[in-house]
Amino acid sequence: DTAVSQTPKYLVTQMGNDKSIKCEQNLGHDTMYWYKQDSKKFLKIMFSYNNKELIINETVPNRFSPKSPDKAHLNLHINSLELGDSAVYFCASSQGGPGTFGSGTRLTVV
Amino acid sequence: AQSVTQLDSQVPVFEEAPVELRCNYSSSVSVYLFWYVQYPNQGLQLLLKYLSGSTLVKGINGFEAEFNKSQTSFHLRKPSVHISDTAEYFCAVSRDNFNKFYFGSGTKLNVKP
Numbered sequence: 001d002t003a004v005s006q007t008p009k010y011l012v013t014q015m016g017n018d019k020s021i022k023c024e025q026n027l028g029h030d031t032m033y034w035y036k037q038d039s040k041k042f043l044k045i046m047f048s049y050n051n052k053e054l055i056i057n058e059t060v061p062n063r064f065s066p067k068s069p070d071k072a073h074l075n076l077h078i079n080s081l082e083l084g085d086s087a088v089y090f091c092a093s094s095q096g097g098p099g100t101f102g103s104g105t106r107l108t109v110v
Numbered sequence: 111a112q113s114v115t116q117l118d119s120q121v122p123v124f125e126e127a128p129v130e131l132r133c134n135y136s137s138s139v140s141v142y143l144f145w146y147v148q149y150p151n152q153g154l155q156l157l158l159k160y161l162s163g164s165t166l167v168k169g170i171n172g173f174e175a176e177f178n179k180s181q182t183s184f185h186l187r188k189p190s191v192h193i194s195d196t197a198e199y200f201c202a203v204s205r206d207n208f209n210k211f212y213f214g215s216g217t218k219l220n221v222k223p
Binding site: 004033044098099 | 142159
């Protein structure tokens with residue numbers, strides 16, 4: 001069983017479209033995160049949720065809207081996609097310790 | 111605020127040689143420290159962590175790291191690398207609430223035969 005699973009693994013879409021990435025963890029963790037890894041491999045946190053509540057929003061454009069229907073899920077919806085949104089997006093979860101990461105979603109905006 | 115500096119963007123090394131990947135952090139408060147490995151086209155896998163206790167931490171795949179508070183460093187070492195260790199390595203810090211992890215820019219370890 002995959003601990004943190006993200007879908008889709010790859011996403012190619014046109015500028016201006018709206019898309020969603022889903023994340024689910026089966027570890028029973030209270031905290032979930034979204035990270036963005038750019039083309040230079042730099043990892044930056046976007047959002048952090050604890051028990052379905054947003055606790056960290058790192059000045060991400062409001063075109064990005066996370067949603068946590070329950071503490072095992074944290075989805076990321078992106079409106080009006082731009083070329084600069086192309087990156088690998090990682091979901092992670094944690095329970096008072098090191099994060100467990102998903103395998104990433106490679107988003108390419110054309 | 112925390113920041114993490116990985117001084118070497120790339121480290122080439124021959125198989126069976128020792129390696130050290132450097133990581134320095136800046137923080138005005140106590141932090142927890144981690145090393146992650148990312149193999150090509152994969153997610154991040156935890157190598158080891160320092161939360162408290164002994165400053166020498168052993169992780170998976172024969173890696174270890176030493177927390178040095180006075181030098182604010184957490185360098186990763188392996189006495190003898192394998193081809194399969196070729197990957198990107200990330201140092202990360204977090205504070206006591208683990209609300210977020212700050213990552214370094216990564217070090218690409220390239221093990222040559």
